[in-house]
Amino acid sequence: MRDNLGVNLTVTELTEQLIASYxxxxxxxxxxxxxxxxxxxxxxxxxxxxxxxxxxxFDEKSIHSSQLKVEIxxxxxxxxxxxxxxxxxxxxYAAPEKTEKSDTGRLAHSLTLDFLSNLPRVRDLLQTDTEAxxxxxxxxxxxxxxxxxxxxxxxIAVQRLAHLLYLQKIPLIPRIMTEWAHGRTGIDLHPGARIxxxxxxxxxxxxxxxxxxxxxxxVRLYQGVGLVARSLAGGxxxxxxKRHPTIEDRVTIYxxxxxxxxxxxxxxxxxxxxxxxxxQSVPPYSLVTPEKIQIKVTSKQxxxxxxxxx
Amino acid sequence: MRDNLGVNLTVTELTEQLIASYxxxxxxxxxxxxxxxxxxxxxxxxxxxxxxxxxxxFDEKSIHSSQLKVEIxxxxxxxxxxxxxxxxxxxxYAAPEKTEKSDTGRLAHSLTLDFLSNLPRVRDLLQTDTEAxxxxxxxxxxxxxxxxxxxxxxxIAVQRLAHLLYLQKIPLIPRIMTEWAHGRTGIDLHPGARIxxxxxxxxxxxxxxxxxxxxxxxVRLYQGVGLVARSLAGGxxxxxxKRHPTIEDRVTIYxxxxxxxxxxxxxxxxxxxxxxxxxQSVPPYSLVTPEKIQIKVTSKQxxxxxxxxx
Amino acid sequence: MRDNLGVNLTVTELTEQLIASYxxxxxxxxxxxxxxxxxxxxxxxxxxxxxxxxxxxFDEKSIHSSQLKVEIxxxxxxxxxxxxxxxxxxxxYAAPEKTEKSDTGRLAHSLTLDFLSNLPRVRDLLQTDTEAxxxxxxxxxxxxxxxxxxxxxxxIAVQRLAHLLYLQKIPLIPRIMTEWAHGRTGIDLHPGARIxxxxxxxxxxxxxxxxxxxxxxxVRLYQGVGLVARSLAGGxxxxxxKRHPTIEDRVTIYxxxxxxxxxxxxxxxxxxxxxxxxxQSVPPYSLVTPEKIQIKVTSKQxxxxxxxxx
Numbered sequence: 001m002r003d004n005l006g007v008n009l010t011v012t013e014l015t016e017q018l019i020a021s022y023x024x025x026x027x028x029x030x031x032x033x034x035x036x037x038x039x040x041x042x043x044x045x046x047x048x049x050x051x052x053x054x055x056x057x058f059d060e061k062s063i064h065s066s067q068l069k070v071e072i073x074x075x076x077x078x079x080x081x082x083x084x085x086x087x088x089x090x091x092x093y094a095a096p097e098k099t100e101k102s103d104t105g106r107l108a109h110s111l112t113l114d115f116l117s118n119l120p121r122v123r124d125l126l127q128t129d130t131e132a133x134x135x136x137x138x139x140x141x142x143x144x145x146x147x148x149x150x151x152x153x154x155x156i157a158v159q160r161l162a163h164l165l166y167l168q169k170i171p172l173i174p175r176i177m178t179e180w181a182h183g184r185t186g187i188d189l190h191p192g193a194r195i196x197x198x199x200x201x202x203x204x205x206x207x208x209x210x211x212x213x214x215x216x217x218x219v220r221l222y223q224g225v226g227l228v229a230r231s232l233a234g235g236x237x238x239x240x241x242k243r244h245p246t247i248e249d250r251v252t253i254y255x256x257x258x259x260x261x262x263x264x265x266x267x268x269x270x271x272x273x274x275x276x277x278x279x280q281s282v283p284p285y286s287l288v289t290p291e292k293i294q295i296k297v298t299s300k301q302x303x304x305x306x307x308x309x310x
Numbered sequence: 311m312r313d314n315l316g317v318n319l320t321v322t323e324l325t326e327q328l329i330a331s332y333x334x335x336x337x338x339x340x341x342x343x344x345x346x347x348x349x350x351x352x353x354x355x356x357x358x359x360x361x362x363x364x365x366x367x368f369d370e371k372s373i374h375s376s377q378l379k380v381e382i383x384x385x386x387x388x389x390x391x392x393x394x395x396x397x398x399x400x401x402x403y404a405a406p407e408k409t410e411k412s413d414t415g416r417l418a419h420s421l422t423l424d425f426l427s428n429l430p431r432v433r434d435l436l437q438t439d440t441e442a443x444x445x446x447x448x449x450x451x452x453x454x455x456x457x458x459x460x461x462x463x464x465x466i467a468v469q470r471l472a473h474l475l476y477l478q479k480i481p482l483i484p485r486i487m488t489e490w491a492h493g494r495t496g497i498d499l500h501p502g503a504r505i506x507x508x509x510x511x512x513x514x515x516x517x518x519x520x521x522x523x524x525x526x527x528x529v530r531l532y533q534g535v536g537l538v539a540r541s542l543a544g545g546x547x548x549x550x551x552k553r554h555p556t557i558e559d560r561v562t563i564y565x566x567x568x569x570x571x572x573x574x575x576x577x578x579x580x581x582x583x584x585x586x587x588x589x590q591s592v593p594p595y596s597l598v599t600p601e602k603i604q605i606k607v608t609s610k611q612x613x614x615x616x617x618x619x620x
Numbered sequence: 621m622r623d624n625l626g627v628n629l630t631v632t633e634l635t636e637q638l639i640a641s642y643x644x645x646x647x648x649x650x651x652x653x654x655x656x657x658x659x660x661x662x663x664x665x666x667x668x669x670x671x672x673x674x675x676x677x678f679d680e681k682s683i684h685s686s687q688l689k690v691e692i693x694x695x696x697x698x699x700x701x702x703x704x705x706x707x708x709x710x711x712x713y714a715a716p717e718k719t720e721k722s723d724t725g726r727l728a729h730s731l732t733l734d735f736l737s738n739l740p741r742v743r744d745l746l747q748t749d750t751e752a753x754x755x756x757x758x759x760x761x762x763x764x765x766x767x768x769x770x771x772x773x774x775x776i777a778v779q780r781l782a783h784l785l786y787l788q789k790i791p792l793i794p795r796i797m798t799e800w801a802h803g804r805t806g807i808d809l810h811p812g813a814r815i816x817x818x819x820x821x822x823x824x825x826x827x828x829x830x831x832x833x834x835x836x837x838x839v840r841l842y843q844g845v846g847l848v849a850r851s852l853a854g855g856x857x858x859x860x861x862k863r864h865p866t867i868e869d870r871v872t873i874y875x876x877x878x879x880x881x882x883x884x885x886x887x888x889x890x891x892x893x894x895x896x897x898x899x900q901s902v903p904p905y906s907l908v909t910p911e912k913i914q915i916k917v918t919s920k921q922x923x924x925x926x927x928x929x930x
Binding site for chain 2: 638641642647648652655795806808851855876
């Protein structure tokens with residue numbers, strides 16, 4: 001069926017075309033460069049960090065106290081060594097040419113240790129988040145269901161971890177981690193966002209929290225909510241500026257609402273209705289609702305009637 | 311490069327900090343408890359249930375009639391035993407202390423058999439859903455394309471299965487199943503929702519159907535539509551109440567519309583426009599549209615002009 | 621604990637019920653038919669295509685120029701043979717009964733070669749897309765971060781590949797590819813859409829671009845934006861008609877806006893605000909914004925105050 005000679009020739013030609021394209025089209029090749037952090041490795045490290053944060057929940061079996069110390073020490077040892085390797089690649093990728101490899105190695109190791117020493121603090125915050133999720137959602141049968149099944153728990157845990165690495169100014173890795181969670185949950189929380197305790201996002205698909213957003217305590221968001229930049233026409237020139245809104249304590253923002261702008265402040269205790277577009281600050285205890293909709297009753301029968309015959 | 315002695319000491323210290331945190335921060339540990347149902351096991355069982363529901367579609371090769379009985383009997387035997395194990399863990403997790411293990415085992419087995427005996431009924435419904443998807447979407451080339459490629463098919467199949475387990479009052483497993491599908495498709499259908507025949511969700515990313523929603527026949531939803539609760543300020547106190555809307559037959563709801571409230575009824579044959587926020591009932595054959603938008607034509611050139619030079 | 625005899629009998633009965641259901645409920649079985657293209661195989665082929673398009677980015681290690689030719693030749697050889705197999709199944713699925721298997725095989729091989737010879741052109745376009753993403757997003761630290769972490773890059777790369785196969789009229793495979801990317805990124809780009817250079821979707825969860833949409837150059841979309849059909853009440857009868865809007869050059873469309881209709885044209889340089897529903901054409905340099913929202917400040921304290929006690 002196949003002319004093998006022809007195929008081989010053609011594959012050779014296709015390969016040559018591609019190699020010419022690599023030489024011609026820059027910017028999307030990564031050739032002869034330093035190794036980038038591995039997405040696969042970061043995914044498996046992140047899963048292990050979740051196992052350490054929620055012991056017994058993301059393991060196949062419940063852990064018994066008697067094994068706990070051995071189990072956790074083994075996990076931590078493995079995470080430290082694997083994560084330090086990826087941090088090393090990140091630092092080397094960003095480092096000036098002359099930096100000594102051994103210096104970078106030592107820095108990667110010490111940054112990773114610092115990061116891991118903050119895990120108990122992350123657990124303190126995550127405990128308040130799962131509490132807020134359980135208290136806030138009457139569909140939640142138990143805290144166990146929240147931790148095992150709610151995508152929010154994974155998304156916020158990964159963001160709180162990535163935020164620490166972001167504060168340590170480690171490149172690439174924080175965003176790889178939050179985009180891993182984004183892909184799994186549909187929730188897009190930038191590692192730069194500062195998020196207070198007792199946070200909860202229900203459903204969460206399409207929710208976006210931008211890099212310079214600041215969120216208080218007891219804030220609740222729904223699916224499709226965006227805390228985003230006003231206009232990015234300025235592009236890279238806007239880097240470092242506060243571009244995303246500030247949400248004060250005890251604010252609730254319903255589905256698909258979009259709040260824009262770095263100087264926009266939603267005052268404490270406010271409620272923002274579904275599909276609202278808000279580009280200005282509102283004082284505490286505001287209720288922001290969309291304009292009235294139009295309802296028209298048609299006398300004729302529904303247009304689908306003809307299409308479907310049960 | 312690394313000081314192994316230092317590392318080991320520090321890992322020991324980090325581990326001790328974490329163990330102290332497990333003792334101090336409750337609610338997000340699962341230690342010394344009964345085994346929870348496994349998400350990994352439930353994912354593989356759900357895939358096998360899809361293979362039984364759509365024979366030949368989720369297998370690597372088409373199945374021939376001659377092998378059908380042997381193939382399906384093998385699958386069903388394996389599903390029964392694995393699912394009964396997970397149901398057992400769910401029941402044990404919820405059971406009072408004194409329940410005999412053998413009683414729980416027998417109950418798990420019989421609930422699983424009951425569940426499996428309903429698969430033909432689920433197939434009857436899924437046939438109407440794929441029919442509605444194919445009929446309703448001119449982009450669909452064939453029913454084969456719908457079943458193989460549309461995320462909706464996976465989401466509704468898993469919801470209809472999980473709904474049976476929800477009605478059997480099996481804890482944890484139904485939500486684990488629908489959240490597995492949510493993660494893969496972006497479509498968040500609560501296992502509690504009652505959904506009629508000939509259902510179709512096009513695109514579906516971000517669509518949410520809440521626990522107590524009731525949906526008639528021939529209903530069509532688009533991406534980002536929410537059938538959600540009015541306000542959950544009441545939290546867990548609202549558990550068991552009807553919190554999500556009722557959608558009657560032959561209703562179409564366009565992208566990103568949000569419909570709230572347990573007493574809200576959208577009458578038969580109605581159409582709800584994109585991004586509408588609806589918090590009241592509408593009579594049959596209503597057309598609900600958002601307010602007029604504002605269109606302003608600027609004389610100056612587009613602001614992106616300066617940024618991009620082709 | 622289990623009565624094995626009972627179990628076996630019952631599994632037999634369940635199997636018989638299901639086999640009866642396969643005979644009774646048509647349309648969702650694929651029995652005795654030709655093999656369909658494999659989703660698993662297409663996923664792994666697509667990953668390898670991404671490796672060829674962005675050399676060194678989706679590999680565990682950076683590739684060195686010295687190995688490049690051998691590496692790429694090996695990948696291309698493997699992709700050609702595996703993809704030709706899947707194309708063969710697609711063609712056979714759609715082919716009239718009498719077509720000779722060897723003819724279909726030759727056609728599959730030649731279509732696959734044609735497709736692969738277009739990869740350098742796809743790279744040209746993808747270079748403009750990653751450039752637009754980096755230039756347009758101040759949160760992007762580097763082009764490396766964009767390529768490694770942004771879901772948009774994967775979504776547009778897969779769409780541009782699938783669009784070539786769509787133009788070759790190969791059934792099933794193009795949609796399997798874009799739905800694979802949709803599941804991973806939440807971005808739903810139909811293989812039929814014609815998309816110009818320098819395209820960028822930020823965040824992207826829930827963004828939908830329909831089959832007959834036409835998009836110019838330097839267009840930027842946000843999460844939840846839909847370029848969709850007006851009303852699909854006509855169902856399959858609308859197949860082949862232009863049902864989705866045309867977006868001219870340098871247009872920006874903010875989060876959750878929905879634009880409908882095949883004759884709708886958004887003029888060059890226009891900006892469409894968040895959550896806008898647009899069902900008419902707008903001239904060049906239009907600014908389309910939603911109606912004013914209502915802001916009400918309540919004197920009473922926030923209703924959540926009572927629920928949460930820190």
